Amino acid sequence: VVELHDVSKIYPMPAGDVHALNHVNFSIQKGEFVAIMGPSGSGKSTLMNMIGCLDVPTSGEIKINGKSTSEMTDDELTLHRRETIGFIFQKFNLISLLTAYENVEYPLILKHGHKDDTTRTRDLLRMVGLTDGQMQHTPYELSGGQQQRVSIARALANDPTFLLCDEPTGNLDSKMSMQIMEILTDLHAQGRTVVMVTHDPKTAEYAERIVIIKDGEIVNE
Amino acid sequence: VVELHDVSKIYPMPAGDVHALNHVNFSIQKGEFVAIMGPSGSGKSTLMNMIGCLDVPTSGEIKINGKSTSEMTDDELTLHRRETIGFIFQKFNLISLLTAYENVEYPLILKHGHKDDTTRTRDLLRMVGLTDGQMQHTPYELSGGQQQRVSIARALANDPTFLLCDEPTGNLDSKMSMQIMEILTDLHAQGRTVVMVTHDPKTAEYAERIVIIKDGEIVNE
Ligand SMILES: Nc1ncnc2c1ncn2[C@@H]1O[C@H](COP(=O)(O)OP(=O)(O)OP(=O)(O)O)[C@@H](O)[C@H]1O
Numbered sequence: 001v002v003e004l005h006d007v008s009k010i011y012p013m014p015a016g017d018v019h020a021l022n023h024v025n026f027s028i029q030k031g032e033f034v035a036i037m038g039p040s041g042s043g044k045s046t047l048m049n050m051i052g053c054l055d056v057p058t059s060g061e062i063k064i065n066g067k068s069t070s071e072m073t074d075d076e077l078t079l080h081r082r083e084t085i086g087f088i089f090q091k092f093n094l095i096s097l098l099t100a101y102e103n104v105e106y107p108l109i110l111k112h113g114h115k116d117d118t119t120r121t122r123d124l125l126r127m128v129g130l131t132d133g134q135m136q137h138t139p140y141e142l143s144g145g146q147q148q149r150v151s152i153a154r155a156l157a158n159d160p161t162f163l164l165c166d167e168p169t170g171n172l173d174s175k176m177s178m179q180i181m182e183i184l185t186d187l188h189a190q191g192r193t194v195v196m197v198t199h200d201p202k203t204a205e206y207a208e209r210i211v212i213i214k215d216g217e218i219v220n221e
Numbered sequence: 222v223v224e225l226h227d228v229s230k231i232y233p234m235p236a237g238d239v240h241a242l243n244h245v246n247f248s249i250q251k252g253e254f255v256a257i258m259g260p261s262g263s264g265k266s267t268l269m270n271m272i273g274c275l276d277v278p279t280s281g282e283i284k285i286n287g288k289s290t291s292e293m294t295d296d297e298l299t300l301h302r303r304e305t306i307g308f309i310f311q312k313f314n315l316i317s318l319l320t321a322y323e324n325v326e327y328p329l330i331l332k333h334g335h336k337d338d339t340t341r342t343r344d345l346l347r348m349v350g351l352t353d354g355q356m357q358h359t360p361y362e363l364s365g366g367q368q369q370r371v372s373i374a375r376a377l378a379n380d381p382t383f384l385l386c387d388e389p390t391g392n393l394d395s396k397m398s399m400q401i402m403e404i405l406t407d408l409h410a411q412g413r414t415v416v417m418v419t420h421d422p423k424t425a426e427y428a429e430r431i432v433i434i435k436d437g438e439i440v441n442e
């Protein structure tokens with residue numbers, strides 16, 4: 001469903017070019033559960049941005065369902081991201097002026113053009129363990145792990161077929177981590193594709209395939 | 222060196238009061254290495270803010286070296302924080318307009334009144350595994366784990382006797398985590414006091430004492 005062909009990402013910096021990704025070849029089949037592991041700074045988040053079409057490669061080609069992203073219009077890419085991809089960011093990326101509830105509701109408003117008149121937003125937040133009271137907190141008024149869980153709920157808002165999770169349990173205790181991994185496992189069992197960056201071997205065990213990246217290159221498959 | 226007597230922290234919210242800390246009694250001896258563990262949202266970061274005098278309790282008393290913080294002037298508290306405490310934040314709290322180098326140098330400028338004309342800033346960043354090139358990146362241009370390491374280096378800038386670390390290895394792979402725990406262990410062996418929040422049992426093993434917090438209350442000592 002996603003193919004990366006000879007993809008490189010270079011950041012030109014005063015001290016010298018940073019090769020965040022170096023001629024990467026990588027593909028993900030529909031319905032797979034893949035874990036990506038590797039040292040800090042090795043290129044995992046950069047790879048996730050390529051897979052999720054949040055960034056463009058310096059060279060090489062990315063194909064979504066067989067179609068090259070360079071042949072897609074901006075509108076097509078935006079629609080693809082909004083309709084099919086759920087992205088859980090390493091730094092959560094919540095909107096600080098909105099409450100947890102409004103943050104999760106936001107993708108629904110983007111898709112349907114009006115506020116959520118169902119219980120979906122509330123159900124998603126309940127599923128990640130937030131109380132009705134906590135849903136009214138802004139991110140600043142929530143703990144680190146609560147913010148992480150809100151970003152997980154938000155990624156699931158539009159029922160994505162493709163889940164990209166960048167260290168989804170980094171700020172959670174083991175009991176809560178297991179609950180989140182159960183949710184991801186269920187979603188995968190329903191036929192969705194899951195790609196997860198993790199540095200926790202216990203979390204990686206939930207995946208069917210583990211890919212290791214080092215210095216911007218995939219070192220095993 | 223730090224005593225909390227019957228400390229409570231209450232956030233009044235529209236949905237009802239949030240009791241982040243509930244009548245907490247807790248003390249830390251000079252030179253101890255204490256780990257604080259507990260579920261997401263249980264009050265760990267709030268407790269750290271109390272210990273580090275970054276926030277005031279709603280009720281109860283905090284004593285630093287026998288002296289109550291309510292009897293200290295703002296200047297005294299600021300000096301205490303700057304001279305003796307190194308704080309590694311759960312969310313890093315780096316200054317986005319400054320480079321990694323400038324972020325670590327900043328506490329040195331606050332203390333000495335001029336830029337660092339020694340190799341201290343560079344040595345600290347080298348110690349946490351950053352290259353000379355990476356030191357010139359702003360936080361946005363660094364990976365999650367690199368940002369976490371910069372915040373660790375910054376906490377050590379003024380050679381603190383009291384280290385407060387809120388999940389210092391949450392974004393790091395196991396090899397890098399071990400390196401950071403070695404650094405904290407060395408600092409402790411030199412006589413410093415270390416208080417560390419972690420949800421990783423492997424990291425907690427480096428401590429001499431583990432304190433568990435649940436729903437704003439300490440449930441063991
Ligand atoms: N400014 C605030 N206003 C209202 N409630 C708050 C505020 N800050 C924190 N809280 C609440 O206080 C409780 C404790 O928060 P705290 O950040 O100390 O938890 P924590 O143990 O560090 O959690 P985590 O492991 O997820 O980081 C949480 O339920 C949180 O929602």
Ligand SMILES: Nc1ncnc2c1ncn2[C@@H]1O[C@H](COP(=O)(O)OP(=O)(O)OP(=O)(O)O)[C@@H](O)[C@H]1O
Binds near residue numbers: 013018038043044
């Ligand atoms: N905007 C940027 N400009 C310059 N260099 C960058 C930029 N973004 C990332 N980098 C560099 O690219 C490399 C890969 O970064 P990336 O965020 O993908 O790493 P990562 O594997 O996710 O690391 P971590 O496990 O620490 O999150 C790092 O060395 C980083 O410093």
Ligand SMILES: [Mg+2]
Binds near residue numbers: 046090166364366
């Ligand atoms: Mg990353």
Ligand SMILES: [Mg+2]
Binds near residue numbers: 311
């Ligand atoms: Mg916390």
